[in-house]
Amino acid sequence: MDRYAIILAAGKGSRMKSKREDISKVSFPILGRPLVKWIIEALKPLSPKKLIAIIGFGGATSEPIVKEDCEVIWQKEQKGAGHAVMQVAPILEGVEGETIICCGDTPLITTELYEGLFQKHESSHNSLTIMTSVLDAPHGYGRIVRDNHGNVVKITEQKDCDDLAEQIKEVNAGVYVFDNKELFEALHHINTNNAAGEYYLTDVIELFAKKGLKVGTYEVADIDETMGVNDRYQLSIAEKNLKARINKGHMLRGVTIEDSDSVFIGPDVTIGPDTVIKPGCYIVGKTYIGEDNVIGPNTYLENCVVGNGNKILTSYLTDTVVGSDNEIGPYFHSRGNTIIHDNTHLGNFVEIKKSTIDSGVKAHHLSYLGDAVIAKNANIGCGVVTANYDGSHKNTTNIGENAFIGCNSTLIAPVNVGKDTLIAAGSTITEDVSDGDAAFARERQVTKEGAAKKILKK
Ligand code: UD1
Ligand code: CA
Numbered sequence: 001m002d003r004y005a006i007i008l009a010a011g012k013g014s015r016m017k018s019k020r021e022d023i024s025k026v027s028f029p030i031l032g033r034p035l036v037k038w039i040i041e042a043l044k045p046l047s048p049k050k051l052i053a054i055i056g057f058g059g060a061t062s063e064p065i066v067k068e069d070c071e072v073i074w075q076k077e078q079k080g081a082g083h084a085v086m087q088v089a090p091i092l093e094g095v096e097g098e099t100i101i102c103c104g105d106t107p108l109i110t111t112e113l114y115e116g117l118f119q120k121h122e123s124s125h126n127s128l129t130i131m132t133s134v135l136d137a138p139h140g141y142g143r144i145v146r147d148n149h150g151n152v153v154k155i156t157e158q159k160d161c162d163d164l165a166e167q168i169k170e171v172n173a174g175v176y177v178f179d180n181k182e183l184f185e186a187l188h189h190i191n192t193n194n195a196a197g198e199y200y201l202t203d204v205i206e207l208f209a210k211k212g213l214k215v216g217t218y219e220v221a222d223i224d225e226t227m228g229v230n231d232r233y234q235l236s237i238a239e240k241n242l243k244a245r246i247n248k249g250h251m252l253r254g255v256t257i258e259d260s261d262s263v264f265i266g267p268d269v270t271i272g273p274d275t276v277i278k279p280g281c282y283i284v285g286k287t288y289i290g291e292d293n294v295i296g297p298n299t300y301l302e303n304c305v306v307g308n309g310n311k312i313l314t315s316y317l318t319d320t321v322v323g324s325d326n327e328i329g330p331y332f333h334s335r336g337n338t339i340i341h342d343n344t345h346l347g348n349f350v351e352i353k354k355s356t357i358d359s360g361v362k363a364h365h366l367s368y369l370g371d372a373v374i375a376k377n378a379n380i381g382c383g384v385v386t387a388n389y390d391g392s393h394k395n396t397t398n399i400g401e402n403a404f405i406g407c408n409s410t411l412i413a414p415v416n417v418g419k420d421t422l423i424a425a426g427s428t429i430t431e432d433v434s435d436g437d438a439a440f441a442r443e444r445q446v447t448k449e450g451a452a453k454k455i456l457k458k
Helices: 035-046 059-066 081-086 111-123 180-187 203-210 232-252 452-457
Strands: 003-009 050-055 071-074 098-103 128-134 143-146 152-156 170-179 215-219 269-271 282-284 287-289 300-302 316-318 320-322 338-340 345-353 362-370 372-374 385-387 397-399 410-412 415-417
Touching (some): 003 081, 035 050, 035 098, 059 071, 098 111, 111 128, 111 170, 111 215, 152 215, 170 180, 180 203, 316 320, 362 372, 410 415
Parallel strands (some): 003 050, 003 098, 050 071, 300 316, 320 338, 372 397, 397 415
Antiparallel strands (some): 128 170, 143 152, 143 170
16 A cells, blocks of 8 residues: 655644744754654655645745655645645545654654554554553643543544543544545544634544544554654753664764763764763764764764764864864864864864865964865964955965974965975965975064163163
């Protein structure tokens, strides 16, 4: 039987209490990945014949997130989840198959659970299978109402719960597999006669039961997997749980994480064994880290590739490739478009942008290196600055192999300093320096014998 998937992501998300009208709830990020993208990534391995995302409120922020993987359907007015699914009728009405409907706000549900729901549906020959959890604190969720024989008869939404329904601990996780034809048939018969004045998707359940169609449930024991994110407190709980899950995965693959609670690792990060992640690190984007590194404490890496055996201590790097056996930090900053080869020492308050740093380079303290190409084993003294910006253009500084750039030198780009050169401390270099030369570009010192006292008196 063909499988289809619909993600509901058009809702207002009013409980997020944002003052902005242009931002949808499902675009709020968790560990750098938007809420709805977690659902998409979990559904993709099921290879549904169609993966459809319904967007609406704040849709301009949702569309770029979903359109890469999903067919996009707009729900222009938010009249409830049932109304949202009605918008898909032009594509799926009358089509033979099984359709999974998921919420865009349940980021913890795994591929295995979605697959488990499908399998339960198929093996039980159900027309509808609902993912459920039994909660000690069910408030806020739709409740599964059963008859005396234990058959599901309907779902009662929180707003419509009487005292009796309020007691029910079995809740709707918001994910269902439907017989597709029956789903779109039933949607013709739901209405807005309820506390919210919306077309509840969950009203379809009662219609299925009344029609004598087989309705079953698939219970998920771990409520941490099915929770929905409706407000920013739940967003933080979901983040905490996803973070723990990701960190645990890395630890079981041989990565040491010290104080895992304080370490944020995004879902698209790969880390090799025997790397140690120290407290307070934030590693996001598409980042690859090899083996035997020590990262942190308090290091930020975004879209970086890091080889093996590096120490990156209390530093901030984005869009940077780091080779192996480097000693970086503390307080190093790479602003991107930068390649650092092997065995370098890049120390405190060294800032690098759009540069290539070849192997063995040392820049231990207080430098700005922008648009620079620095060859092997060059020594960059304390306080060296590449003056790369002339007010209208960014210009390149080339520094040759084994060059020794003295402290507090300013290299006014474009400028080339050859290999085996010496730049005297305090120089302002405006002209190229050829291989093997030494350049002094500073005032000569004047010393007046015994004059200090006299001058100070003035
Ligand atoms: C929903 C379920 C509830 C379940 C809970 C699980 C309904 C009516 N209720 O409640 O039984 O226990 O999820 O987390 O479905 N949406 C639209 N268009 C709309 C309204 C909503 O696309 O007009 C989308 C939202 O973006 C969201 C999903 O539908 O992804 C669910 O809406 P939400 O308001 O979060 O429903 P809950 O109150 O959480
Ligand atoms: Ca919800």
